[in-house]
Amino acid sequence: MFLSPQVRFKPYTHAAGGWGSAHSVANILLRERALGKGASALLKQNKPDGFACVSCAWAKPGHPHPLEFCENGAKATAWELTSRRATPEFFSRHTLAELRTWPDFDLEQQGRLTHPMRYDAATDTYRPVAWADAFTAIGASLKALPRDSVVFYASGRASLEASFMYQLLARGYGNNHLPDSSNMCHESTSVGLQESIGVPVGTVTLNDFEHTDCFLFFGQNVGSNSPRMLHPLQEARKRGAQIITFNPLRERGLERFVNPQNPVEMLGPESTQVSTQYHQVAIGGDLAAMAGMIKALLALDAEAQAKGEAAVLDHGFIAEHTTGFEALRAQIEGYAWGALEQRSGLSRSAMEAAARVYARSERVMGVYGMGLTQHHHGVANVQMLVNLLLLRGNIGKPGAGICPVRGHSNVQGQRTVGITEDPKKVPADLIAEHLGIEVPADKGYCTVEACEGLLDGRVQGFVGLGGNFVRAVPDTSRLEPAWQGLALNVQIATKLNRSHLLPGQQMWLLPCLGRIEIDRQDGIEQQWTTEDSTGCIHGWRGHSEPASDQLLSEPAIIAGIAKATLATNPKLDWDAWRRDYRLVRAAIARIYPAIFHEMETRMHEPGGFHRPLGAAQRQWNTESGKAQFTLLPTLDPDDDVATASARRDVLQLMTLRSNDQFNTTIYGYDDRFRGVKGTRKVLLMNKNDIARLGFMAGDWVKVATAVETEVPRVVGPLQILPYDIPTGCCGGYYPECNPLVPLWHYAQKSKVPAAKSIPVTVTRAAVEPGAVPIDLKRA
Numbered sequence: 001m002f003l004s005p006q007v008r009f010k011p012y013t014h015a016a017g018g019w020g021s022a023h024s025v026a027n028i029l030l031r032e033r034a035l036g037k038g039a040s041a042l043l044k045q046n047k048p049d050g051f052a053c054v055s056c057a058w059a060k061p062g063h064p065h066p067l068e069f070c071e072n073g074a075k076a077t078a079w080e081l082t083s084r085r086a087t088p089e090f091f092s093r094h095t096l097a098e099l100r101t102w103p104d105f106d107l108e109q110q111g112r113l114t115h116p117m118r119y120d121a122a123t124d125t126y127r128p129v130a131w132a133d134a135f136t137a138i139g140a141s142l143k144a145l146p147r148d149s150v151v152f153y154a155s156g157r158a159s160l161e162a163s164f165m166y167q168l169l170a171r172g173y174g175n176n177h178l179p180d181s182s183n184m185c186h187e188s189t190s191v192g193l194q195e196s197i198g199v200p201v202g203t204v205t206l207n208d209f210e211h212t213d214c215f216l217f218f219g220q221n222v223g224s225n226s227p228r229m230l231h232p233l234q235e236a237r238k239r240g241a242q243i244i245t246f247n248p249l250r251e252r253g254l255e256r257f258v259n260p261q262n263p264v265e266m267l268g269p270e271s272t273q274v275s276t277q278y279h280q281v282a283i284g285g286d287l288a289a290m291a292g293m294i295k296a297l298l299a300l301d302a303e304a305q306a307k308g309e310a311a312v313l314d315h316g317f318i319a320e321h322t323t324g325f326e327a328l329r330a331q332i333e334g335y336a337w338g339a340l341e342q343r344s345g346l347s348r349s350a351m352e353a354a355a356r357v358y359a360r361s362e363r364v365m366g367v368y369g370m371g372l373t374q375h376h377h378g379v380a381n382v383q384m385l386v387n388l389l390l391l392r393g394n395i396g397k398p399g400a401g402i403c404p405v406r407g408h409s410n411v412q413g414q415r416t417v418g419i420t421e422d423p424k425k426v427p428a429d430l431i432a433e434h435l436g437i438e439v440p441a442d443k444g445y446c447t448v449e450a451c452e453g454l455l456d457g458r459v460q461g462f463v464g465l466g467g468n469f470v471r472a473v474p475d476t477s478r479l480e481p482a483w484q485g486l487a488l489n490v491q492i493a494t495k496l497n498r499s500h501l502l503p504g505q506q507m508w509l510l511p512c513l514g515r516i517e518i519d520r521q522d523g524i525e526q527q528w529t530t531e532d533s534t535g536c537i538h539g540w541r542g543h544s545e546p547a548s549d550q551l552l553s554e555p556a557i558i559a560g561i562a563k564a565t566l567a568t569n570p571k572l573d574w575d576a577w578r579r580d581y582r583l584v585r586a587a588i589a590r591i592y593p594a595i596f597h598e599m600e601t602r603m604h605e606p607g608g609f610h611r612p613l614g615a616a617q618r619q620w621n622t623e624s625g626k627a628q629f630t631l632l633p634t635l636d637p638d639d640d641v642a643t644a645s646a647r648r649d650v651l652q653l654m655t656l657r658s659n660d661q662f663n664t665t666i667y668g669y670d671d672r673f674r675g676v677k678g679t680r681k682v683l684l685m686n687k688n689d690i691a692r693l694g695f696m697a698g699d700w701v702k703v704a705t706a707v708e709t710e711v712p713r714v715v716g717p718l719q720i721l722p723y724d725i726p727t728g729c730c731g732g733y734y735p736e737c738n739p740l741v742p743l744w745h746y747a748q749k750s751k752v753p754a755a756k757s758i759p760v761t762v763t764r765a766a767v768e769p770g771a772v773p774i775d776l777k778r779a
C-alpha cells in the first residue's frame with residue numbers, strides 16, 4: 001500500500017508549469033512503469049491522427065505544439081497505459097468485503113482490468129466469465145426488470161459513437177434514465193445558457209483567444225484542471241490582455257506560469273503573471289460580486305453620458321439584441337453597496353476596479369468552472385456572467401463570449417448526441433424514422449433523481465458506462481447501503497473503483513479498451529470522435545496495443561448488451577455498427593444533420609470542425625428571440641441553507657480537486673500548487689477562524705454538516721491547515737468530503753449538487769492511529 005512518509009505543508013513559491021511539472025510527469029511514468037509506451041504515446045496526444053487526451057475537454061488546436069499535453073494529461077495517459085494488471089487471479093485472492101476497506105488510490109493502483117467478471121456471492125469475489133455468457137445473462141436480467149427501473153449512467157469520456165449507441169440502448173429499452181457526469185458539473189451551464197442566449201454550450205473558439213483584451217475568470221482552477229489553456233492565456237498576457245480573477249483561493253495557475261515546454265522559459269527566471277487583478281471572493285459571493293460590477297458599470301455609464309462622452313454600455317446592442325435590461329437595472333440600482341460588500345466579501349473599490357477595466361476593454365471573455373456551477377444558485381451565477389457580458393455586447397463578436405471550461409473529455413459531445421434525461425432535447429421523430437426506436441415521452445432521471453430512486457427502491461438496475469458513480473455523488477453514507485438493494489449492476493470500466501464493490505443480487509464488471517488503445521473490429525482499425533469545450537469535433541485513433549486480449553471496445557459492449565436485450569429491429573443492425581464505426585457516424589449525421597453533415601471527412605480537419613452556434617452569430621434561439629437579461633434570485637450566497645450558514649460556529653465548505661487527481665482517481669497524495677505534501681486529510685481554514693473557534697494549526701478535527709443534523713454526515717479526522725482563504729470559508733478534498741453534501745442540496749433548475757457550499761461545523765477529534773502529523777514548521 002502507498003503511504004507517503006513525508007507529510008507536510010509548505011507554500012508553493014514557484015510558478016505553475018515549470019520544472020515541478022516536468023518532474024511530476026516523469027515520476028508518474030516511472031511509477032506506472034509506462035515509460036516506453038507512455039512517453040511515445042505523449043507525442044500523439046491531442047494531435048491530428050493521434051488520440052484525444054483522456055483528461056480534460058480543453059480545445060485541441062489545429063496547429064498543436066510539438067508536445068501538446070500538460071502535466072495532468074500526461075498523468076492520465078500513464079494511468080491508462082500502466083503495465084499493472086488487475087487479473088482474475090487478483091480477484092480470486094481478495095473478497096469484496098476486503099477490497100471495500102482499501103483506499104481509492106490502492107484500488108486503481110491494481111492497474112487495468114483484464115477479463116469480464118461476474119460477482120459470486122458464495123465466495124464474495126469476482127469470477128471470470130465469457131463475454132457471450134455475460135451478454136446473454138445481462139440481457140435476460142434487463143428483460144425481466146420493469147422498464148422504468150433501470151438507470152443508464154455515463155461518465156463523460158465515451159466517444160460520440162459509443163454515446164450515441166448508449167442512449168439508443170436506453171431508449172430502445174424503454175426509458176430516458178440517462179444521468180451523466182454533466183449532471184454534477186456543467187448542467188448549470190446547459191440550463192442557464194440555453195435560457196439566456198439560446199445555446200447550451202460556450203460561444204468561443206481558440207481563435208477568439210487571440211483577440212480578447214480582458215478575461216473575467218470565475219471559479220476555475222486552470223493550472224490543475226485545464227493546464228493547456230494556460231498557453232493561449234500566456235499569449236494573451238504577452239499581448240497585454242487583462243485577466244481579472246474571482247476565486248476564494250489564490251490558485252497558483254492563476255497567478256504565475258512557466259511553460260514547461262519552452263526551453264528558454266524553463267532555464268530563465270521569467271514567469272508570466274497570469275491574473276492582473278485577483279479578488280478573493282467569499283464562497284457563493286459571485287452573484288453579489290457581479291451585481292457590484294454591474295452597479296459600477298451603470299454608474300460609469302451615467303457619468304459618461306452626463307459629460308457627453310461615449311457611453312460605457314453598448315446601448316445599440318442592448319436595444320437590438322436583448323430583453324430585460326430595464327428590470328435588471330432597477331434591481332441592481334436597488335442594492336446598497338454595503339449589502340454587496342457583505343455578500344461578496346469584496347470591497348466596493350475592488351468591484352469598481354474590476355468594472356473599470358471591463359469598461360475600457362473592447363473584447364471580453366467570461367471564463368468559468370465549478371466555482372460557479374456547483375452552487376444552489378449555480379444557474380443564476382452563469383446567467384449573471386452572461387448579463388455582465390451582454391451589457392457591452394460581448395457575445396457574438398471576435399475575441400468575446402462565454403467560455404464554460406468543461407470537465408470530461410467528451411462530456412459536451414455526449415449531450416450533443418442524445419445522452420440526456422430530457423426527451424425534448426432529442427429529435428425523436430428522426431430517431432423513429434431512421435432507426436426504428438421510439439423515444440419514450442416521460443422525462444428520465446438526472447443524477448440526483450437516480451440517487452433518490454436508489455434510496456426509495458424505484459431504481460432496481462444500474463448500467464454504468466465508465467465513471468465512479470458511488471464516489472462522485474453526494475451523501476455517500478446514505479447512498480452506499482442502497483446499492484445492496486439492486487437486482488442488477490453492470491459496470492463498464494478500465495480500472496477498479498469503489499462503484500464496483502457494492503454488489504446487489506447480480507453484478508458484472510466489464511473491462512473495456514481505453515481510448516489510447518488501438519480498437520480493431522474484425523481486424524480493421526476503427527476511429528472515433530469527440531467534441532471539445534469549444535464545440536469543435538475531432539476524429540481520433542488509438543496508438544498502443546490493448547492492455548489485454550480480452551478487452552472489448554465500449555461500442556462492442558453496448559452492441560452486445562443491446563442485441564441480447566432489445567427486439568430485432570430492421571432499421572438498426574448493432575452488429576454492423578460494432579464492425580464499422582463509420583456506420584454509426586453516418587447515423588449520427590442523419591439524426592443531427594446540421595451539426596454532423598459530412599462528418600466522415602470533416603472530422604479530420606486540423607483543429608476539428610465547429611458546430612453551428614446561433615449565439616456566436618447573434619442569432620438568439622431563446623423564448624423571446626433575443627438574448628435575455630435575467631434577474632438575481634437573491635443576493636444571499638445560499639438561501640437553501642441560510643439559517644445554518646448565518647450561525648457563528650458554521651463555516652462554508654467547498655470541496656476541491658488537488659493537482660494530483662482526476663476526479664475520483666487519485667494519482668498521489670500531493671497537492672503541489674497548494675503546498676500540501678503526502679496527505680489529503682486536511683481542512684483548509686483561515687487563521688482567524690482557527691483561533692476564533694478555539695483550535696490550533698495541525699489540530700485533528702471532525703467536520704459535520706450543519707443542517708438536518710438528525711442524519712449523520714461526518715468526515716474526519718482531518719488536520720487543520722492554516723490557509724489563505726476568506727474568513728467563514730473552508731476547503732476539503734473531493735471525493736473524501738462527499739458524505740457531507742446532502743442529496744437535496746443542489747442547484748435550482750439544474751440539480752447540480754451544491755458541492756461548493758456546504759454549511760459545516762468543526763469539532764475536535766482524536767488523533768488517528770498511525771497518522772503522520774502534518775509538518776507545519778516549514779510553513
Ligand SMILES: Nc1nc2c(c(=O)[nH]1)N[C@H]1C(S)=C(S)[C@@H](COP(=O)(O)OP(=O)(O)OC[C@H]3O[C@@H](n4cnc5c(=O)[nH]c(N)nc54)[C@H](O)[C@@H]3O)O[C@H]1N2
Pocket residue numbers: 055056057072185218219220221222224225226246247248249251281282283284285286368369370371372405406407408654655656657659661662663664756
Ligand atoms: N487534473 C485534473 N483535471 C481535471 C479534473 C481533475 O479532477 N483533475 N476534473 C475535470 C472535470 S470533470 C472538471 S468538471 C473540471 C473541474 O475544474 P474546475 O472547474 O476548476 O473545478 P474545481 O477543481 O472543483 O475547482 C473550482 C475552483 O473554484 C473555486 N471556487 C470554489 N467555490 C467558489 C465560489 O463560490 N466562487 C468562485 N468564484 N470560485 C470558487 C475553487 O477555489 C477552485 O479554484 O476539471 C477537469 N479537469
Ligand SMILES: Nc1nc2c(c(=O)[nH]1)N[C@H]1C(S)=C(S)[C@@H](COP(=O)(O)OP(=O)(O)OC[C@H]3O[C@@H](n4cnc5c(=O)[nH]c(N)nc54)[C@H](O)[C@@H]3O)O[C@H]1N2
Pocket residue numbers: 108155156157181182184185186370374407408465466467468469471472473492493494495496497512513514515554655656657662663664665734735737738741755
Ligand atoms: N463533492 C464533489 N463531488 C463531485 C465534484 C466536486 O467538485 N465535488 N465534481 C463532480 C464532477 S464535475 C464530475 S464530472 C463527477 C465525476 O464523476 P465520474 O465521471 O463518475 O467519475 P470519474 O472519477 O471521472 O471516473 C473514474 C473511473 O472511470 C473509469 N474509466 C476511466 N476511463 C475509462 C474509459 O475510457 N472507459 C470506461 N468505460 N471507463 C473509464 C475508471 O474505472 C475510473 O475508475 O464528480 C462530481 N462529484
Ligand SMILES: [Mo]
Pocket residue numbers: 181184185186406407408
Ligand atoms: Mo466534471
